[in-house]
Amino acid sequence: MKQHNSNKSYLALAIATALTANVALAEETNNNSAEVKEPGLERIEVTARKTVESLQSVPIAVTSIGAAELSENGIAVMTEVQRFSPNTTLQTSRGTNSTLTAFIRGVGQQDPLWGYEPGVGIYIDDVYMARPQGAVLDLLDVERIEVLRGPQGTLYGKNTIGGAVKYVTREMSGDTEFTIEGTVGSYNQKDLKITGQIPLVEDKLYFGFGHAELNRDGYGEFLISALAGQDTENYNKDLSASRLTLEYHASDDLFMRLAWDRTNDDSNAKGGYRLLPSLLTDAPVPDSVYDSYTSMPTKNAVELEGLSFLASWQVNDELSLKYVATSREGNSDTNIDFDNTQLDIFDVPAFYQDENTSHELQANYIGDSFSLVSGIYAYDGESCGHFDAVLGFLGRAAYGASLGATGLTREVTGCNNSNSIAAYIQSSIDITNKLSLTVGGRYTKEEKEAYVNNGLAFSNVYPSDNWIPGYVRGDVTFPQVLGTDTNGDDILDAPKKEDWSQFTPRVGLEYHYDNDTMFFASYSQGFKSGTFNPRATVNESAANPEIVDSIELGFKKDWDDVIRTNVTVFSLDHTDRQYITVTPDPDDLTVLNQNLGNIKGSSAKGIEAEITWAASENLRIDYSIGYIDSEIEEDPTLATPLVGLSNTPDYTMNLAANYTLDTEMGYFVLTGGYYYRDDYLLFEDSDSLLQDGYGTLNASVTWESLEGNWYGGLHLKNLTDEEAMVGGYNFAADNGDGTYSPGLGGDTTLIGYFNDPRTMHLTVGYRF
Template sequence: MKTTQSQSTSNKGKLLKLSIIASAVTLSCLSGQLAAQEESKAGLERIEVTARKTVESLQEVPVSVTSLGAAEMLEKGMSVMTEIQQQSPNTTLQVSRGTNSTLTAFIRGVGQQDPVWGFEPGVGVYIDDVYISRPQGAVLDLFDLERVEVLRGPQGTLYGKNTIGGAIKYVTKKMSGDTEFNINATVGSYSQKDLKVMGQIPLSDNFYFGFAVATLNRDGFGEFLVAPAGEDTENYNKDVLAARFTLEYQANEDLFFRFNYDKTRDDSNAKGGYRLTDSILTDAPQPDSVYDSYSSLPTWNKVETEGMSLTVEWDINDSWAFKSVTATREGDSPTNIDFDNTPLGIFDTPATYTDEQISQEFQLNYVGDGVTFVSGAYYYDAEACGIYDAYLMAFGISIEQSGCTDTKSLAVYGQASYDITDKLSTTLGLRYTKDEKHGVVDAGVRLGQAYPNSGWVDGYVRPDYPANIVIDDTESWSRFTPRVGLEYALTDSTMFFGSYSQGFKSGMYNPRATFFQPAAAPEIVDSYEIGMKSDITDSFRLNATLFKLDYTDRQYVVNVPSDDLSEPTQRIANVGESDANGIEIEMTYVAAEGLTFTSALGTIDAEFTQVFSVDAAGNPIDLSDNFVISNTPDFTFNAGVNYAFTTDVGDFVFNGNYYYRDDYELFESPDELLRQEGYGLVNLSLVWYSDDGQWNAGLHAKNVTDEEYRVGGYNFTGGRDANGDLLPGLGGDTTLIGYYGDPRTFHLTVGYSF
C-alpha cells in the first residue's frame, strides 16, 4: 500500500493528535483510578533489569530502558529481534538488504547502515554480556530468553565503544535445578514450519545441563522470476537451524559457573530486491509483487555464527561481588548480492565475510549503605575480513576489494552511585579505552567475472591473482568517556533524573579503498537527558525522557568525482556533524485485573549541521544540504492492549497492538523513490494456557492490513538530470532497489512443557 507525501503528512498530524488524546484519556481515567485504587486488585509488575550491570528495578534505573520479558514476547507472538523496534520508541531494528540475518540498527538517529566488514556499529548487541561485533547474523531469533533490554542513548561508560546510539541486551534463562522439557511447534503462512525444543536436566544436586534447539523454515514471500538454471527461486524464504547448550555449576551458595555454547546456521536464499525503475539495459520491468526479483547470480546464501562463553560469579561477602566473562565468537557469511536485480550481470557482487573475536571482562561490584559501585576491566581482540568481486558488465571487469581489519581494545571502567541525602543521589562514571587497528586492503581489477572462491559456480577455478595492497597501516586511539548524573526521589514511587554521558564509535579503515587512505578517527556523541520514572499509582506507570545529542566526527564513505566509471574512487573520513533533540514517553495502565493498556511515543528532530567532502582536485565540497539522518523517523508510536480472562477450558490472553512509523530515508543521500512514507502495523494475538500449566497455544496475526514498507535498498543511479529523470550510474543502468518488511502472516503455535 503506497501513500503520497500529502497523505503521509495528514496521517502524521492525525496520529499525533490521537496519541495526545490517548494520553489525555489515560490521565483522565487515572483520576477515577486514584479514588478506587485501594479496592482494585490490579497492580503494576516489578520489572528487573541489568542496564547498569547490577540487578535493579526498571523504575530505579536513571536510564531510558525498554524491557520485554519472555511471557510478553510469547503472548505477542514475537519471533525475531527486529520486532522489538515496535515496542521501543526512537528505535530502528530492521533486516538489512541482501540477507535475512544482517541487522540495520539505529537508536536516536545513531547507527550504521552499511554492513561491510571493518565498519563498526553504532548500536551494541550483547548476549549474556558478550558483545556481538558484526551485523552479519545479528538478526537473532527469540527463543530460550528471560528478557530483552533496549538501552537508549550512549552507554560508553559501562558498555564501551560502539554503543553511541545504545545497546540491546539478550538475557538467557538461568536454570531452576529441576528437570524441565518444553516443545513448541508452529505452522503458518507461506508454509511456515518451526520446531523449538528446550529443556534442562540436573546431573547432580548442583550441576545442570540445559539445551535449546530450533529449526525455523518458511517458503518465500516471493520468487526470482528469472535465475540461473538449477537455482532455488524462492525469495524472502527462511531456513535456519539454531542451538544453544549450557552447563551450570553451583559450587556453593556464593560461587556459580556457567558455560554456554551456541551455533546458528542460516541457509535462507540471498534476498533479491524489487526494482523501483525499469532497467534500461535489459528486459527487467518492475515485478507485480515487491517480493519478486530477478538475478543472474546463484541464489544460495549462508550465514553461520558460533560462540562459547564461560561466566563465573563469586559473592565475596554481603557487599562485594566478582564476575568474569570469557568469550569467543566467529562467523562466516558467503553471499551473492545482485545489485541490479536483472537477468544480466550488470552489477553483480559475490562476496564473503568472516570474523572472529575473543573477549575477557572482569567485574568487581560493591553494594553498601547508600553506595553502589560497578567497576571492571575489558579486553577485546577481533579480526574482520572480507572479499568481494563487483562485476561491471559494461566494462567486462570485476573490481575486487579484499582485506582484514584487526582490532585490539583494552578498557577499564568504574561507576558509582552515592546517596547524598534520603532523596538526592548522584552517579559518576568514567571509562578509559585504548583501541588499536591494523587495516589491510587489497584492490585489483580482474578481467571478466571473478568470484571469491573456486567452485562458487560450477566449473569456476579462481586464478592466483597478484596482490595490490593499497592499505597496510596501523592506527591507535584512546578515549575517556564519562557519565555524570543526579537523581531525585520526589516520593517512594517517583524519581526525576538528569545526566550527561559520552560515547564513541571506533575509528576504521575503508575496506573499499582503491588508494591509500588513513583511518577515520572515532565518532563522538555527547548526550544530555532529563527524565522521570513514576508509578503514579499502583496501576499507572509513566516514564518520560527528554534528550539532546551532539554528534561530531561522523564517519562517511563519500565518492570522489571521477571521469572513469570503471574506476570508482571512494574516501572515508570524519566529514559530518549532526544534532538531535527528542522525547520518549512510555505508559502502562492497569485498568482492572487482567486488563492492561500500554503506549510508547518517540519524537526526534535530527539533522546534519555539517557535511564536507572534496572533489578530485582536493577542493572542499559542502554537502550539508544534501544529507539527511537515515533510518530515523521523526515520530514513532505504539499502543497496545492486553486482556487476560479465565474460562472453564483454561486461561486466555488477548493482545492487540498498533505501531506507527513516520516517514524516513534509507540513505543519508535521499531519493524520493527510496523514501518510505509513514505506515502503521496492526498485530493481534490470542494465547491459551491449560489449567494444569502444561499446554499452551497461540494464534497470531501480524501486519493485518498487509502494509508494504521498505526496510532497505540500493541507489546506484547517476543522480537526476535537469528534468528530474534518473541518469545511469555504476554499471550503466538506473539501479534503484527496495527491500521490504514482512507481508500479512498468520501462525499457530502449540507448546507442551513439564
C-alpha cells in the first residue's frame, strides 16, 4: 500500500479543529453583541429522495450547490463541483475533453470503453446518462447540482454503487425573460451564452431556450505531428450546446414538460505528456506538461442528443404521480495516441456509438405518520464501438522481413446491449414524534447480449476511409482472427447472453432531537451490472455484478441559525469488483490479451464533515473535509498485486469564504477558496502514476446592478498554477529501481494528463 505524509493528515485535522473552535467562539460573540447584524442560514431544498425536502431532513450525505454559488465561483463545468463534495472525484478522462471519470468514496469506473458500466450515476433532471462520453457537462440554465454520496441502489438503481450526481435545470417562471452572457479570458477564451423563455399561453404554456458557444485556445500544442495540416492546439475547447423546453401547466395539479438537448464537442483529441523519454525517437520530453507529440490526426468529435418528457400530477393532497420518458444517443470519433510520439508505436483511432431509452412511473404518498416513494423503471440500451490498436513501428521491425508486414494492427469491434426493468419502494414511518424508520428495496432484473470480434492484421488499419489523409480501408483481411468458441468459430458468430437479478435494500433510523438536530443511521446496498469483456480474445464468460454494502452514521444540526454542521461516518464493503487482467508475455510485445473477471473486493471507512458559518449578514464561511481509509483484499488470481484504490485521495479539504457588499453601484460578492487533494494513484496495480498531494487557490468577485439587469464576474482559478495528473497510461515495465523496460509497442510509454493551469476570465451579462 502507498505511504502518505502524516504531516498533511495532521495539518488537515488541525485546520478542522481550529475552524470548529473559531465557529463556536464566533457563535458566542454573536449571541452577546447587539451591534452585529443578525446572520441566517439558507434553507436548501433537494430531491435526493425523489421528493422535495430540506437538506437538513434528508438522512443521507448530500452536497447541494445552487445556481448563485456556482455563479459566484465562476463554475462553468461539472468537474469543478468536486471541490465542494468530500471524498469525491469528478475529472476529465484521459485522451478526450468531455469524457468523465467519476469516483465517490473510492468507488467508480476508470475505463470508458463501451460495455463497462459506471460506478457513479449521472442524471440530468432525473434522466440517467448511461455513458461517460460527453458527461463532462457544461452548465447551462442550471438551478443546482446535488452530489449524493454512498450507494443509491434503492431509489436510483444499478450503477450508483458509489453515489449519484444530479444536474437540475431551472423551472420556468412564466414571465418573458432573455439573458445574454459573454466571457473572455486566458488562452483566448471566448464564450457566449443565450437563455430565455416566452409565455405562449399566459399562465399555461411556456417555451424556453438556451444556447452556448464555448471556445478556447489550447493550454499547449502538439510540437511534432506526423501528419501535415493538422490543428496543433492541445487542451483546446470548441463546444456548442443547445436546449429547448416546452412546459405546460394544464392546471394547478397537472404539469408537463418536453425537453430537447444537443451537444457538439469538436475540441481536439488530447495529447498526453511523456513522463519518460522515448526509446524509439530522439524527441525530448516536452518542457510543458500540456505539450505533446503525435502521429495521429488531432481531430475529435463528440455528439450527444437527448429528448425527455415529464408529466407530474398532484392527484390529491396525499398522492402524486410522475412519468418520465427519455431517449438519448451519442456518437464519438476520437484519436488517442497512447505513446505520444511522432511514430506509429501505439496509436488508437476509435469510434463509439450508443443509444438508449427509458421509462419511469413514480408514485409518492404522504400520510399522517408515513410517506412513500415507489415506482417502476425500464431501460433499453445499446453501446457499440470499434478501435484499432496500431502498432505499426513494431510490426515493421519484427515481422516486415518474414511476413511482408507494412505495419501491425489489433482491431476490436463489438456491442453490449442491455435491457433492465426494476421496481422500487421506500417508506419513512414515524414511530414517535421524534423517531422514524426508513425501509425500502429495489428489485432489478437485467439481461445483456454482447459480441466482440478481435483480429490481428500485418498492416496499419484505421476505422474508415480517409481517417488519415488518403487512407483507403477497402476489404481488410485479418490473417489471425482472435477469439473463437469451442467449435473454432469466431465469437462474432455467436452473441453471448447473460441475465442477473438483484434485490437492493435500504433500512435506516432517524431521530429528530429538536427542529434543528437530526441523528441518523442506515444500511444500504448498491448493485452494478454484470458485463462482458469488450476486448475479449477468448470466448470468456461475463463478469459478475459488483455489490457495495454500506453503513452510515450521521449528524445534522443548525446552531441558532448561525452554524450548520453535517457529519457522516461511513463504512463500505465492495465485493466482486470487476477487474481487467492482462496476460503477461515477456517474449511477445504485441500481446494485448485482456481478461475481465471479478476479484474479491475492497473495503473503506471514513468521515465527511461539512460546516457552514453565517458569521454575519454579509460573511459566510464554508469548510468541508473528507477522510477515507481503504484497503484492497489480496487476491491470488492476480499476477500483479493491487497497491491501492485509484482516484481516491485519503484526504480532501475545501475552505471558502463569501462576503457580500451592498453599495450604491450595486451588489458585490467576494469569494475565495482553497481546495486540497491528498496524494492518489491513477491505476490500482502500480504506483508509477502517483500524484502527490496538492492544493489550488481560487478567487472571484461578482457584481449585480441595483436593478438586477446587469451582472458580471472576474474569476481567477488555480492561482499558484499547480500541475496535477488527472489521467494517464502506463505501458512501461517498472524495474523497481527507478528504471523502466519497454512495454506494449516496444517503448517506455508512461503518460500523464493534467488539470487546468492558472486561468482568469471575465463574464458580463444582461437580463431583459
